[in-house]
Amino acid sequence: MNIDGKRYRTIWPDPQNKSTVCIIDQRKLPHEFVIEQLASVEQTIVAIKDMHVRGAGLIGATAGFGMYLASLQAPDDHFADFMKESGDRLNRSRPTARNLKWAIDRVLKAMAEADHPEEKRAVAFSTACTIADEDAEFCKRLGFHGLEIIKQISRKKNNGTVNILTHCNAGWLAFVDYGSATAPIYAARDAGIDIHVWVDETRPWNQGAKLTTWELQQENIANTLITDNAGGHLMQHGMVDIVIVGTDRTTHTGDVANKIGTYLKALAAHDNNIPFYVALPSSTFDWTLDNGIEIPIEQRSGEEIKTISGVDENGKIVTVELTTRKTRASNYSFDVTPARLVTGLITERGIVKAEREAIHQLFPECGTSIE
Numbered sequence: 320m321n322i323d324g325k326r327y328r329t330i331w332p333d334p335q336n337k338s339t340v341c342i343i344d345q346r347k348l349p350h351e352f353v354i355e356q357l358a359s360v361e362q363t364i365v366a367i368k369d370m371h372v373r374g375a376g377l378i379g380a381t382a383g384f385g386m387y388l389a390s391l392q393a394p395d396d397h398f399a400d401f402m403k404e405s406g407d408r409l410n411r412s413r414p415t416a417r418n419l420k421w422a423i424d425r426v427l428k429a430m431a432e433a434d435h436p437e438e439k440r441a442v443a444f445s446t447a448c449t450i451a452d453e454d455a456e457f458c459k460r461l462g463f464h465g466l467e468i469i470k471q472i473s474r475k476k477n478n479g480t481v482n483i484l485t486h487c488n489a490g491w492l493a494f495v496d497y498g499s500a501t502a503p504i505y506a507a508r509d510a511g512i513d514i515h516v517w518v519d520e521t522r523p524w525n526q527g528a529k530l531t532t533w534e535l536q537q538e539n540i541a542n543t544l545i546t547d548n549a550g551g552h553l554m555q556h557g558m559v560d561i562v563i564v565g566t567d568r569t570t571h572t573g574d575v576a577n578k579i580g581t582y583l584k585a586l587a588a589h590d591n592n593i594p595f596y597v598a599l600p601s602s603t604f605d606w607t608l609d610n611g612i613e614i615p616i617e618q619r620s621g622e623e624i625k626t627i628s629g630v631d632e633n634g635k636i637v638t639v640e641l642t643t644r645k646t647r648a649s650n651y652s653f654d655v656t657p658a659r660l661v662t663g664l665i666t667e668r669g670i671v672k673a674e675r676e677a678i679h680q681l682f683p684e685c686g687t688s689i690e
């Protein structure tokens with residue numbers, strides 16, 4: 320995607336130094352664009368845990384490169400143990416996004432086929448690059464399939480503006496490129512469809528306010544920031560044609576874990592007969608869980624709710640307190656939208672009902688890894 324007209328991905332191996340990986344530090348956006356270098360698995364864990372990088376697809380891609388960096392640190396005589404332990408530590412960095420474990424397992428599996436540590440390191444690198452390339456390619460395909468839904472709405476409205484509501488950031492910053500929920504939006508723009516995006520601010524980390532609006536601005540897509548509580552009102556007044564969100568983990572039965580507040584949007588959409596779509600590359604499916612309520616839900620520090628950051632009059636990023644210090648706050652970061660509230664899942668292979676049979680039909684190899 321473009322930043323000031325220049326094309327970027329969200330993660331890439333450093334072309335000058337093969338033992339480092341570059342990321343965009345998302346904590347500083349939209350005010351500062353800072354590229355950070357990762358040189359070890361420890362730095363990768365911090366980057367995921369403290370959300371320098373975030374979003375399911377990008378967490379997976381970063382974990383893939385984290386495994387490569389771990390392989391460079393691994394001593395030849397304890398290679399397998401070191402890699403297993405690094406994978407376990409990376410896997411604990413954030414609990415909800417399925418792509419994390421998926422990417423770690425994929426690198427471990429690929430390395431197991433190679434004989435010597437040096438060969439395994441090369442395999443770790445190529446597998447991490449493949450995970451990143453595939454993430455970008457799959458998101459692009461989500462756009463192709465999701466476009467059909469937006470086209471239909473546009474036709475029904477006699478080419479009038481299609482109003483799309485999205486929650487959090489399931490844009491290119493949450494993946495390697497294109498994004499999941501945003502891929503159909505970019506495809507619709509390219510197809511000349513008149514679109515406008517309502518962006519939920521997404522408290523407390525404000526991914527919508529800080530990241531999604533910025534991303535869409537960079538791509539010249541009309542968008543308006545709204546409070547997290549405004550969606551229901553807009554839906555009641557016919558101001559939303561479709562909701563498209565991302566997901567951090569989707570069960571093979573169609574239940575969807577996404578950023579906290581998604582469930583309430585799905586309820587409001589259902590009550591107002593508004594289609595509610597979830598866009599995901601298949602790396603986000605959890606083929607082991609039948610019931611979304613079993614998905615581990617991350618609880619982050621209450622400090623994220625009690626404080627807010629932005630720039631001061633000198634353009635410096637500052638954090639200020641919203642509450643008294645003794646205020647108790649709990650910060651559930653994700654919720655689960657049951658399959659019955661989901662109109663359809665937009666995947667790289669096409670649009671599918673949020674139902675076990677349909678999902679298994681589209682991904683017949685499920686239960687083993689999707690490669």
Ligand code: MRU
Nearest residue numbers: 373374375487488489565566578
């Ligand atoms: O806590 P985050 O920012 O890593 O959460 C992820 C998200 O941005 C969303 O829930 C998103 O809609 C799904 S990730 C593609």
